Amino acid sequence: MPDSPTLHAVIFRIGALVCAAPAGIVREILPRLPATRIPGVAEAIEGLVNVRGSLLTVLDGHVLLQQARREEDEGAIVVVDVAGRRYGLGVGGVIDFLEVPAASVAAQADLPGIDPRLVKAVGVHEGRHFILLDIDALVAPIIGS
Amino acid sequence: MDLSKYAALFLAESREHLSSCNQLLLRWEREPSATDAVGGLFRSIHTIKGMGATMGFTGVAELAHRLESLLDALRQGQVAADARTFQLLFRAVDALGVAVEAAGAGRDPAPEASLAAALDDATAGRGADAPAGGLPVLPGDDVPRRRATDRPRGRSVEVIIRSDAVMRGARAVLAVRRAEALGVVSAVRPPLLRLEREEFDGRLAFRIDSRATDEELAAVIRSAGEVVTVRFPEPLAAPAEPADRHRQIRVDLGRLDRLMKQVGELVAARNRLGVLAARFDDPTLAEQSDRISRLVSEMQAEVIAARMTPVGEVFERFPRLVRDLARDLGKRIRFEVEGEEIELDRSILDEIGDPLLHLVRNAADHGIEMPETRVHAGKPAEGRILLSATRERNSVALRVSDDGAGIDRAAIVAKTRRDAPGEPTPDALSDDLLLRLIARPGFSTAQAVSGVSGRGVGVDVAMTRVRALGGTLEIGSEAGKGTTFTIRVPLTLAIVRALLADAGGERYAVPLAYVAETVEFDARAVTALRSREAVVVREQVIPTVHLRDLVACRERPAPMRRPTVILEIGERRTALVVDALLGQQDIVVAPFDAPRGMPPYVGGATILADGAPALVLDAAALL
Numbered sequence: 186m187p188d189s190p191t192l193h194a195v196i197f198r199i200g201a202l203v204c205a206a207p208a209g210i211v212r213e214i215l216p217r218l219p220a221t222r223i224p225g226v227a228e229a230i231e232g233l234v235n236v237r238g239s240l241l242t243v244l245d246g247h248v249l250l251q252q253a254r255r256e257e258d259e260g261a262i263v264v265v266d267v268a269g270r271r272y273g274l275g276v277g278g279v280i281d282f283l284e285v286p287a288a289s290v291a292a293q294a295d296l297p298g299i300d301p302r303l304v305k306a307v308g309v310h311e312g313r314h315f316i317l318l319d320i321d322a323l324v325a326p327i328i329g330s
Numbered sequence: 331m332d333l334s335k336y337a338a339l340f341l342a343e344s345r346e347h348l349s350s351c352n353q354l355l356l357r358w359e360r361e362p363s364a365t366d367a368v369g370g371l372f373r374s375i376h377t378i379k380g381m382g383a384t385m386g387f388t389g390v391a392e393l394a395h396r397l398e399s400l401l402d403a404l405r406q407g408q409v410a411a412d413a414r415t416f417q418l419l420f421r422a423v424d425a426l427g428v429a430v431e432a433a434g435a436g437r438d439p440a441p442e443a444s445l446a447a448a449l450d451d452a453t454a455g456r457g458a459d460a461p462a463g464g465l466p467v468l469p470g471d472d473v474p475r476r477r478a479t480d481r482p483r484g485r486s487v488e489v490i491i492r493s494d495a496v497m498r499g500a501r502a503v504l505a506v507r508r509a510e511a512l513g514v515v516s517a518v519r520p521p522l523l524r525l526e527r528e529e530f531d532g533r534l535a536f537r538i539d540s541r542a543t544d545e546e547l548a549a550v551i552r553s554a555g556e557v558v559t560v561r562f563p564e565p566l567a568a569p570a571e572p573a574d575r576h577r578q579i580r581v582d583l584g585r586l587d588r589l590m591k592q593v594g595e596l597v598a599a600r601n602r603l604g605v606l607a608a609r610f611d612d613p614t615l616a617e618q619s620d621r622i623s624r625l626v627s628e629m630q631a632e633v634i635a636a637r638m639t640p641v642g643e644v645f646e647r648f649p650r651l652v653r654d655l656a657r658d659l660g661k662r663i664r665f666e667v668e669g670e671e672i673e674l675d676r677s678i679l680d681e682i683g684d685p686l687l688h689l690v691r692n693a694a695d696h697g698i699e700m701p702e703t704r705v706h707a708g709k710p711a712e713g714r715i716l717l718s719a720t721r722e723r724n725s726v727a728l729r730v731s732d733d734g735a736g737i738d739r740a741a742i743v744a745k746t747r748r749d750a751p752g753e754p755t756p757d758a759l760s761d762d763l764l765l766r767l768i769a770r771p772g773f774s775t776a777q778a779v780s781g782v783s784g785r786g787v788g789v790d791v792a793m794t795r796v797r798a799l800g801g802t803l804e805i806g807s808e809a810g811k812g813t814t815f816t817i818r819v820p821l822t823l824a825i826v827r828a829l830l831a832d833a834g835g836e837r838y839a840v841p842l843a844y845v846a847e848t849v850e851f852d853a854r855a856v857t858a859l860r861s862r863e864a865v866v867v868r869e870q871v872i873p874t875v876h877l878r879d880l881v882a883c884r885e886r887p888a889p890m891r892r893p894t895v896i897l898e899i900g901e902r903r904t905a906l907v908v909d910a911l912l913g914q915q916d917i918v919v920a921p922f923d924a925p926r927g928m929p930p931y932v933g934g935a936t937i938l939a940d941g942a943p944a945l946v947l948d949a950a951a952l953l
Contacts, residue, residue: 240922
């Protein structure tokens, strides 16, 4: 029997949601860092952080997905490559690195309270539901042209 | 011997000589009596020929040899230096440039037959005693580099007194007297006795034997007042010192770029170390931190100095361009440059050529009128374009001025109303609004697109490029009198001295290049300027910008005492009211992906000494 394709993803929490980003676009995971606000830009842009001497623009996942921040979350930054540029996605916390058969995720589904354009697929892993985010669609409206 | 490794050197040195040839040809064409120009041309072509022959580039050597033969005939007066000859010389120098580039790329084509024949024909006009064949050697000039001893005693100086100055002659005499304080003046043209006559046109030339530098001489001559130009047609080192006494080597620019980047990182690390050392009460650590800080500052200054290049390197391409444009357009244009010795960081210099090119072309095409139009308007038939550089605090101002027709503001208004009927356009355009309108992409009021300009890209491109360098572009234009574009750029891009300001607990960096002074905000001095808040500082009304309002900072209440940073670009000033000033710091402007909607007053970002990012304000946008 041929091997079925495998999905590699980073699983993280944003508010009450368990989300995933394809591992191929995730560059690194950073702890939450103090961000310098950029005035005049969309609320979903948290600001600039210093990553080992380089500047990184960080987006606030909670604002993007309209989720309330949970007090118990320590916060983390998932660094992703989008259209050749690098951005940070501020999340509540990173849960796991996932490796599941691609067949175990179902195509986009309507989820209450979530813009369907931001959802690539929905999956289940060890009894836990997660949303595979369309990171491009998530950040495209607010990043630079 | 493997000569391939010397190809880059051959190319670089040949380009320098060819650039010099163009300058000398232009001067000679303008002043046929300037016989020293032909000597300089001969030496440069002779050097290219020698280098080409050594490298085995026979095409280059052959063309240079033919050109050299014509120059020799001209030097000996056997051929007349008329317009046709000059055109041929320009054509030959251009062809030699093409041949040099081809040789540098590994090809070595033989000279174009028609050009070779034209050169030979022109040279054939010489007398029977002229050297026939062989490679003529310049007597006593085996070493190609020019030496102080090659020329008559002293330096040539050319001075131009402002055309509208009263008592021009008296100013000229004063300029000579001031110069005499620094050396022995000779060969004054026109003679001193004639200077006070009415026909004196304000142009003065003399030689001076002096140990003073060009800058010192220029400053003394300018102190006579009303002096618009001081030139030294033979730019050489001080007479007492041969030019080659200062040992120099060529350094690859990429290496200097890497060095600058590393110094930038070193400066950031030095700043961070200073903050960390201050946390510990350890005198040895503090001492070493101070020492490292001092050494890094010195290294930073040296590396920046190594990258500084005279703007003359960019300016020198324009005289030839304007000459050719004037011929194409049927105009008479005198092109002058000032301040060629002012230095800019190499990276800025590399980028500034294009904006200047657009502005110079615009001045020649749209600014300067046809000779008959000028005469009809009571102006000299020959128009004037001045390209100048002046140092202003931590920036350099580059100006392109013409004495042409000025911009037709009514035509700009009409065109704008046609293009955007919904937009309110005032009848009377301020200089700022005029610039905004003509800098719109594709804007042109030219009757027809010419080969020179009129496609509406000139000012747009210049503005975009200059802003990308952290610089500004301004315009001043008066109907019938002419137009001046002023570009202001920072001296260097890599490391910027900045003032740190606080607004509601957030820190912002303001580049010091545009800070005129800081004052205390005085509520009693608040007034209004065109329905905007303004403050009066030393009897000058300056519009205010409150930083905490600008950045919509809602965190803390505004303090009672608020420092105010007076930003200045040229004549324009703005008072930036901040919560507190936090000192100065060398900052390295770091790249980042700017999000959509980032306000124009954010010019970039940096990492401060404590490791926190901070935004850098763009003074030009605030003004």
